[in-house]
Amino acid sequence: MTMGGASREAAVTCLLTLLLTGHGTQNVPTTLAGNGECRFPGKQTEGTPWPLQRILLDELWQDTKGAGVRVAVIDSGVDDANPQLSDAVDAAAGRDFVGTTDGTVDEAGHGTKVAGIIAARPRAGTGFVGLAPEAVIIPIRQTDGRTSGATDAMAEAIDHAVAADARVVNISQDTSRPLTPDSPLGRAVARAIAADVVVVASAGNDGKDGRRKNTYPAAFPGVLAVAASDRNDERAPFSQSGGFVGVAAPGVDVVSTVPGGGQCVDSGTSFSAPYVTGIAALLRAKYPTWKASEVVDRIRRTAVRATDGRDDELGWGVADPVRALEGTEGEARRTAPGSARPDPAPLSASETRRDRDARVATYAVAAGGLLVALVAGTCTVLRDGRRLRCGGRMR
Known part of the structure; x- marks a missing residue:
């Protein structure tokens, strides 16, 4: 796994390793989809981050805060020493595919940020909190954040998440190398979806050139691929575009937890994906009998867009937590029948x-x-x- 600022030498080493081991395009490096670097422990952010300023949390949480929903974070680990995550992480269910820990070591800080956006608990002195602050995080360390992780290891991580009873899986990593549904990663994703698990993945950060291309695992069938939007609900310049994009979510100047305590600000589709994962956790708590496909359709149908229909930059629009949680189960089911092409939500006035x-x-x-x-x-x-x-x- 490489961060955005990984050295050219590391990339060459990874490529040589692939060539020498003969894995071709089936076991390839994946990249953490975050842009910035943070120092940690970090300072505590007193104000309310801009993505949360748009949400009436009392309205969002009037029925549930995601209690008991198990969410696997396949990433660089999740540090449970941060006070906002200490009660959120199920270390016993974690797994480390890099070393010998239980998944709660996070030298890069990336996975801790991802987990915080999903399930950080409220804390005095900060306006930051996770969207599903009673959900349970399963920490799965698949990369150390310094060297490239591999898609075969990610496939194992997904299988472990399913075995650990995850209802939602977040993958804030990607590779643009072509992968088939019959690859180890493709088969693992298919097994998770067959097990009724919602799989959410970041679209990737290589969108500055404007070229449409698939990234994986986001482009596999059944995965909810998430692009990054800015304060104007437009595509962040770095966010990868393509026909596989399902929805978008805030991914610019996003606040979240870091190892040791406190928070920092970062940007990337890495942090858009867990925003949508948090919505999925709330829906799974509110509608426990829903299938994974119904949860995905509900998020897509209630996304807010300024144009009619879908596009390759924002998918079906910017995910809206409150709209997704509105209505009774029967009403919501009638708007989420599992169609591959959701009916457009009403046009935004923006x-x-x-x-x-x-x-x-x-x-x-x-x-x-x-x-x-x-x-x-x-x-x-x-x-x-x-x-x-x-x-x-x-x-």
């Missing part, structure tokens, strides 16, 4: 960037015309005034 640019351009043209009229009128008045003073007459 503007797209194109609409906003057009509006600003219109204002500029109108203002320019008004200014010209004022200048012309002023000149006419001054001219006529001079004529009157000189005994002339207006014409």
